[in-house]
Amino acid sequence: MNRFQIVGEFLQYLRHHKKWWLFPIIFLLLLLGVLVILVEGSAIAPFIYTLF
Numbered sequence: 441m442n443r444f445q446i447v448g449e450f451l452q453y454l455r456h457h458k459k460w461w462l463f464p465i466i467f468l469l470l471l472l473g474v475l476v477i478l479v480e481g482s483a484i485a486p487f488i489y490t491l492f
Contacts, residue, residue, distance in 0.1 A: 454460055
């Protein structure tokens with residue numbers, strides 16, 4: 441199963457069940473995850489971790 445296929449099925453689920461309010465939550469979680477991964481080895485990391 442392809443990763444993009446999973447994303448497509450998830451978007452179809454949101455559209456079919458009219459759960460569009462989930463999209464911003466998922467987007468923010470993914471954005472925070474990418475931020476933590478990118479900043480993990482930098483000097484900014486201690487400041488980011490204090491936010492959580």
